[in-house]
Amino acid sequence: MMLWSRTLHAGGVDDERLRADYTTAAHYMARMEPFTYPALRAVLPPAWQPHLLAAFAFAGRTDDLADLPPTRRHSGGFHVWAEQTEHGLTTGSSTHSLLRAFLHTVAVNGVPHAHVRDYLAGQARNLSFVGFATDEDYYRCLDSVAVPYLTLICSSRRPGATDRVSHSLLGLVADAAQRVDDLADLAADLRVGRLHFPQTTLTCFGVTRADLESGHQTPAVRAFVTHACRQARTVLDIAQDALRHADAEEQLLLYPSLVAKQHLLGGIERQGADITRRTVTLNILPSPTELLGGTLRTLHARMRVATTYARP
Template identity: 40%
Template sequence: MRSYAAGFVARVTVLSRLPLDYSVASLRIVDLLSTYVGEVLVRRAGAEWVDFDAGQRAYFGRPVGVRMPDGRVWNPLGKVRNRFELGGPGSRDFELGLEGDPGDILEVTGEGFVAGWERRLVAAGVRGRGLRDDYSLAGRVFARRILAHYAVVRLLVAPALQPHLIAAYAFLARTDDLADQGPLHERLPRWRAWAEQVASGLDSGRAQDPVLRAFLHTVSVRRLPHHWVHTYLKATDEELHFTGHATEADFQRYVDNLALPALMLIEDLQHEGGGDAVFRSRCRSFAEGLQRLDFLADLTEDLGEGRLYLPQEDLDRFGVTRAALEAGQDSAAVGELVAFTCRRTRQALTDSTALLDSTAPSFQPLQRALLELAEHQLSRVEHAGASVTRRTVGYGIRKPLSVLLRERRIIRVGAS
């Protein structure tokens, strides 16, 4: 087994240049790979992310895991344990967590483990046990929805900003779920009740939902402009009855009314009170690029759900029908449509690289990672060509891990 492990380390290190050097720090990679295993089970094996109960938390040493279709629960995040000599005959178990500082090793004791999350809540100005519980729940909501992205925020964003980003991401996830899940006649009343609660909360600062309470506190502390929230809610309401974009102008309005406000709920948190006009303009380019990229990468998934976001005038330009896309046709016309959309996407992402010049130092590692990964995913879409009508196109795993580790090294060098 040890020789097998050594061979694995040699192959992976050569192929992806990941520092699997048997150091404590290298275990972070294993932890991230474990989260990927869990997400594969969810997407391909019918599992679902669940919160563990008290007994399961004590047994697995983690707050979340997956439940398989047969009812069994499993911990794909798997405790990574080892023994270290601590200056004498004694030893101590440790478990590695997805924390933001190099020294964030979660010590496992008979009473459980002590995480760095509390320190981040203090740094972010989150006071009071009840409010901290709200933020912790928001973190679980975000982690269940996009675990890899949650890990990136925890690893790359300055501690004082992490809880606020997590609260905003959780709010977006909760809003998106309420707007998307279930038949329309069931969604509408849930959605309208949520939208009313959000609007009322922005005025009063109070809410019944704990995720919303955390977000409202973040809005107040970071002085996030309310108009982004209102615009986002209004556009999401209209999205419930979405029938498609007829023209490029329709798509541009979609970016202005939905994609940009959603992005600004994250981006504007780095600048207390919101960024300036130049910053917003650069964010707008990024929002357009991300939205076009999403339309291509998730084309087959969207079509399966009865939605097509590519403008109809673009399909007409190349003589492509919706039926051809739904059938997964690998024709020259479909390839030209994809290539045309990729060129527009590339231009928007290129324009958005100037966003780094307007990014706060505490947000720079995450911003660089997001920009680079978007370019990487677009390259994969370009390579896929017309096959995007038959399969979704993700990031893969090697590139995200290499970007993540590079940014972690930059953070460590800056802190030394």
């Protein structure tokens, strides 16, 4: 792992104030994503890292302000943040250090302002989330929040990255990640009054919200959880297969997150219907075979990316 000062230089961040701003973004990510941060620092090209951390920090801060449980929901903080971001996009400056770093990444890497505004608009709609009536509602939310999030991240890694974003691939990755996270967080979501599974699916299995909140492992609840796990596994397998055919940069950026979701889903499947009572945590100790396979794939993708950069 390269020293942070050298990583900033590799990313073209040499101004002292900006270096402090990017360091603030990195510290924010290290606190909020203690597993993602070291993986990003260890795996991704140093030139990408400051900009990706700034984008992750901006997106994370936005999500923190928008994705509040119904019992604690208020829109004031989010709207102030959205206005600060819009002002920053217009003027190129901000009084917020985390936002300054992100705005610099947007400017130097040519991130379309529309990508930022699409993500903010999706999160604004998230403020009124009360649940999904149908699968169509789920996919609309996916397209308005999760896909714009990944688009924003992928577009931020380097200049010209926007032209290489595969929206169909991002849709699959977003769907897989969302389904796994919704299962892992089911118990925590139920405690604060949230439920991310469509009502039509619950009705199909004869399960009510009260059944899930009670934590009783009835045959209907077990059947519902088994079905949701199978759906998540199917989408995850499809996303991983699509990623095998993607270009080296997309593989390098997205593969680690899908590996993490695969391990998390394994824990969910082992826990079964008990996920209504206990939040599932990520198992960060892969088997030797998985570790070797993941390491070789990551090294191969890094070599392909390095070869691409080396071409005249």
